[in-house]
Amino acid sequence: QKEVEQDPGPLSVPEGAIVSLNCTYSNSAFQYFMWYRQYSRKGPELLMYTYSSGNKEDGRFTAQVDKSSKYISLFIRDSQPSDSATYLCAMRAYNTDKLIFGTGTRLQVFP
Amino acid sequence: NAGVMQNPRHLVRRRGQEARLRCSPMKGHSHVYWYRQLPEEGLKFMVYLQKENIIDESGMPKERFSAEFPKEGPSILRIQQVVRGDSAAYFCASSPTMTGGEATNEKLFFGSGTQLSVL
Numbered sequence: 454q455k456e457v458e459q460d461p462g463p464l465s466v467p468e469g470a471i472v473s474l475n476c477t478y479s480n481s482a483f484q485y486f487m488w489y490r491q492y493s494r495k496g497p498e499l500l501m502y503t504y505s506s507g508n509k510e511d512g513r514f515t516a517q518v519d520k521s522s523k524y525i526s527l528f529i530r531d532s533q534p535s536d537s538a539t540y541l542c543a544m545r546a547y548n549t550d551k552l553i554f555g556t557g558t559r560l561q562v563f564p
Numbered sequence: 565n566a567g568v569m570q571n572p573r574h575l576v577r578r579r580g581q582e583a584r585l586r587c588s589p590m591k592g593h594s595h596v597y598w599y600r601q602l603p604e605e606g607l608k609f610m611v612y613l614q615k616e617n618i619i620d621e622s623g624m625p626k627e628r629f630s631a632e633f634p635k636e637g638p639s640i641l642r643i644q645q646v647v648r649g650d651s652a653a654y655f656c657a658s659s660p661t662m663t664g665g666e667a668t669n670e671k672l673f674f675g676s677g678t679q680l681s682v683l
Contacts, residue, residue: 496674
């Protein structure tokens with residue numbers, strides 16, 4: 454079993470839709486959770502960072518962490534075609550520099 | 565302020581040759597990470613370096629792979645005697661501070677990667 458599970462998609466939604474992206478994990482030591490966006494042939498770009506459980510909002514993006522269920526989510530409101538990319542969740546335990554990434558979910562937002 | 569620069573963008577090697585991948589971190593960053601991305605897989609940690617020091621190489625294959633980050637110049641990921649299974653995208657990331665604990669590991673800036681193809 455992988456430490457981090459993420460549905461690869463692709464997920465195809467119309468412009469303006471609310472998108473929900475999710476990851477589950479098995480290592481209860483993970484405390485830091487991130488979402489990265491990766492456009493084709495580019496490096497990942499950090500979108501959201503959260504520590505432990507709770508919600509964090511930044512513009513159209515909301516990240517949620519539920520440590521009791523080992524489940525994290527990224528919500529994108531009013532999705533735009535420019536949001537079309539692969540979204541990677543990543544996490545790490547305290548006192549380590551190593552990020553563990555999900556496989557990524559491909560999102561396509563059509564006009 | 566240029567971002568993380570990786571070169572070459574594409575590298576083609578025949579089996580048995582050596583591959584050298586270069587990474588220049590962002591200005592002011594002294595921490596460099598290498599990750600490998602295989603098709604349909606997430607990024608896998610390989611190594612974390614500071615200037616002239618390897619901090620964590622737990623993700624590096626035991627043979628043929630090595631990394632360095634000299635006092636002057638870019639970080640180098642070196643793969644000797646490449647095999648087809650080494651074909652992947654190799655990403656370098658840099659950060660301004662040390663990582664772990666409550667440090668700003670999340671402020672990783674990635675380069676655009678080097679796509680290595682082994683024929």
